[in-house]
Amino acid sequence: MGLHPKLAEVTDRIITRSHEARSGYLDRMARAADEGPRRAHLSCGNQAHAYAAMEGDKAALMADRAANIGIVTAYNDMLSAHQPFQTYPDKIKAAARAAGGTAQVAGGVPAMCDGVTQGQVGMELSLFSRDVIALATGVALSHNTFDAAMYLGVCDKIVPGLVIAAATFGYIPGIFVPAGPMVSGLPNDEKAKVRQQFAAGEVGRDKLMEAEMASYHGPGTCTFYGTANSNQMLMEFMGLHLPGASFVNPGTPLREALTERATEQALSITALGNDYRPVAQILDEKAFVNGIVGLMATGGSTNLVIHLPAMARAAGIILDIEDFNDLSSVTPLMAKVYPNGLADVNHFHAAGGLGYMIGELLEAGLLHPDTKTVAGDGLSLYTQEPKLKDGRLTWETGAGETLNDKILRPASDAFQTTGGLRELKGNVGRSVMKVSAVKPEHHVIEAPARVFHDQEDVKAAFKAGEFTEDTVVVVRFQGPAANGMPELHSLTPLLAVLLDRGLKVALVTDGRMSGASGKVPAAIHVSPEAAKGGPIAKLRDGDLVRVDAVAGTLEVLAPDFDARDLVTADLSANRYGTGREMFERFRQSCGLAADGAGVVV
DSSP, X not given: OOOOHHHHHHHHHHHHHHHHHHHHHHHHHHHHHHTOSGGGGOOHHHHHHHHXXXXXXXXXXXXXXXXXXXXEEOOOSSSTTTGGGGGHHHHHHHHHHHTTOEEEEEEEOOOOOHHHHTTSGGGGGHHHHHHHHHHHHHHHHTTOOOSEEEEEOOSTTHHHHHHHHHHHTTTSOEEEEOOOBOOOOSOHHHHHHHHHHHXXXXXXXXXXXXXXXXXXXXXXXXXXXXXXXXXXXXXXXXXXXXXXXXXXXXXXXXXXXXHHHHHHHHHHTSTTSSOOXXXXXXXSHHHHHHHHHHHHHHTOOTHHHHHHHHHHHHTTOOOOHHHHHHHHTTSOBOBXXXXXXXXXXXXXXXXXXXXXXXXXXXXXXOSOSOOEEXXXXXXXXXXXXXXXETTEEEEEEOOSSOXXXXXXXXXXXXXXXXXXXXXXXXXXXXXXXXXXXXXGGGSEEEEEEEEESOHHHHHHHHHTTOOOSOEEEEEOSOSHHXXXXXXXXXXXXXXXXXXXXXXXXXXXXXXXXXXXXXXXXEEEEEESOXXXXXXXXXXXXXXXXXXXXXXXXXXXXXXXXGGSOOOOOOOGGGSSSTTGGGXXXXXXXXXXXXXXXXXXX
């Protein structure tokens, strides 16, 4: 089948919109590439400093004939997803030596966990950590001694930050190396049920802790399909992972073999060889369109609607919410992975996983087949499945049909004919809703507003029993300029309790929800935000609000709404404590959520 006309239309629109920025970016990358391998420009003194601690690799580095890989790692052992990276640098160095090259740890980047900071003050640093990661990666690669880079990162802001930097250093090749998901523990729906029981006062903290520890129990990413695993999907659809690398569990022989092969591939695609594949050529408009389609087909995290525009800007590409909405309108929802279903990512991978999905979407004309990837030319490479045969890593034709149609379905018989996301716009501003996890009967909510400026006040109102009628809960002054745009995921169990009581409830906010956002209809990322004069700052208690994911509208049904004055808020409490004082400049200079909320792009 040929390319779907909507896919072609959106791609052409992005190319036209991005022409000036993309042309300037490619010119910069071409000039940098023309200078040749990086180390050729270093003085003897520069090189002596860079190689002083490299022991047995000094001769190869000084000879300047073998490629040198810069490793950027997000390792820490506080994050289960990044703990496996502890051993990767030594394994990469050994694999590089065996292949005739060298590797050095160029630097580390911070990697915070939204699961730890959820509902806490530290969450106000979460979104901005993406830009810190990009800056830290820039510092790591600024030493200019690397012919390629390997990026070790998995979770929410880490991969987007690394991609922003990889695009900025787009004249060198880069491969993203995952660590894989933890093995399955307590099913995610059972964990969610205990959370709701705790919120309703039906079980104590001991039962809640028992459930949480049984769910998050070992090395690897959390097994639900949130932002971390959406990132891994994205790296395959955009051609920055090796095929089939995303969801192989940590510590397995296949995981180890994929890391070794990623090292060999990084060495083979530098400017020193015959298959030069810089990041600038891989991250083009078609790659970003493929990534958005993957997000819609899997029902992925709404956080990527913020991150993808920021990532794209680093490569001179301008994305808009309308691109996500239009691609969602023609992309079938092929997967049911928690919170959209009961399965976790291990079950999804076993059912055929990303390779099966990519094959189906290519056949349906919903992906660009002719993209460059780190593995070679053409996205069809990513329909293949890595396997170990007699200790040797090979790729074979992946699943030609779903192995569990309760988890994964063909494009022609999908769970929904459209994707997992909808743009909502109206007199409140522009927002998005993840509709894939919301029951159809909750896609349209019309109810009086209850307005809050702090998520803690919502929790207090819930505990006081104040929500007894249908309500649109408005939580404003939660955008990047106000307080760093924290996720409001801790409100989900409370609002879910209200839904279960038979109330019609929706959330409207200029903040974010987690990639694990579930059954509560939530119009999020409202832009412009209240702190920048957005009309959400005009809302009052009792205003009739219509949240309509069918028509794609978000409206206050009050005749005087447009004429009202904007409400202001005292945001001084957001400036201090838990490091927030250091991020004041970020809050002052960040962009709108609709544009990626960027500080460095």
